[in-house]
Amino acid sequence: MLDLTFEAPAPKVISGAKQDWELVIGLEVHAQIATRAKLFSGASTTFGAEPNSNVAFVDAGMPGMLPVINEECVAQAVRTGLGLKAAINLTSAFDRKNYFYPDLPQGYQISQLYHPIVGEGEVIVDMAPGIARRVRIERIHIEQDAGKSIHDMDPHMSFVDLNRTGVALMEIVSRPDIRGPEEAAAYVVKLRQIMRYLGTCDGNMQNGNLRADVNVSVCTPGAYEKFIETGDFGHLGTRCEIKNMNSMRFIQAAIEHEARRQIAILEDGGEIVQETRLYDPDKGETRSMRSKEEAHDYRYFPDPDLLPLEIEQAWVDDIAAGLPELPDAKKARFVKDFGLSEYDASVLTAEVDAAAYFEAVAEGRDGKLAANWVINELFGRLKKDDRDIATSPVTPAQLGGIVELIARGDISGKIAKDLFEIVYTEGGDPASIVEERGMKQVTDTGAIEAAVDEVIAANPAQVEKAQANPKLAGWFVGQVMKATGGKANPKAVNEIVAAKLGL
Incomplete structure (x- = not known):
């Protein structure tokens, strides 16, 4: 594993008109479980289907449907x-959370308040190379999603799409361990990365498959430490929940605004009302949605249609045995096996597909050279063309072939970039392209020496200048490279020019 230094949470300090304040943040992340069918029915979870086409009788709340x-x-x-x-937890249970809303046809949501399936865990959040913070997970429970109300199709009517109704969600609840907007976004990024590696949630925030409810409060310096010491939430101040955040940028902006809103109220002698708020990205502000309900407001009770869920340890052990290599372990292996910097390893392991691509390129080759080409050339070009690794026109085998040609000295770095462009736009086998188009690097020292002699003989005045100022020898190198069509080995050219000029 990587040698990480774990920092204590560094609070975001905001200066008010009268004093300094610190942020305390907890997140409830709703992650759509990656399955083809819903939690309690066989209806499809396919995104983008026609409204109300992925709905079973039980999703629609039809009488008698279990x-x-x-x-x-x-x-x-x-x-x-x-x-x-x-x-x-080998034993968990489902509860009914009762509330009325048009997109919840059953009149209740099936969730797990009292006995969740997963208990305490942790997320290691990367803050900088070698620096990490530990965010505690309180619980993960399974619940069904609600449908979607649509208000912008007709000014006089609202519509309901039940396609999402009954889709399985994991609600991942953190402890109030997060102390700033950047850390909150980093936490969600890391959580999404882990779930993508596991294949349990695709993390597509634009489709609503990953959403975060952000709980924000402000407190005076030192109050958080008292909370850690005593467990008394009263030290943290009254929290407000910002619902359904689906963008890392908006999460940070909403936290910043909400914190300053609360500080202004407190410094003016007011009190924070515990409530649910929405973030308006157009105005850059949060606004009140409803008062914050407590558990008793929802009249939770055990779902009478579902027995307690009991699973066996052997089944859990089988799942554990099949877990893939997770991001932190893969990053540590890339650093160890390929000699990469932690930063490069982080870039390459950010997405599971990118990590797999790099490994295929680097297998049996120079790992550092492969990383340089994947990160700088391939990723740079894909970003420019608004593509991702899944739609890359250059396969790992093709890029690996280019890396091999460079490592063998068959092509120079400059020729390699030209070759990459050909492969990216036209396809083909790199080695065959080099042979067919005469792109192979000139390594014959005799041929290079002849080219150097020719340039020196034609430029006696430049020779005198270079001998007086060795830095000007680069001019001869450039002329030789030009004369050979960029095919001469640059290292050999530099050595021969220096020898010929007596430098």
């Missing part, structure tokens, strides 16, 4: 818990 739990949803929740080093 829920039947999807085993794969349970397995995915267990897999996520194991990936977060969390306790797996």
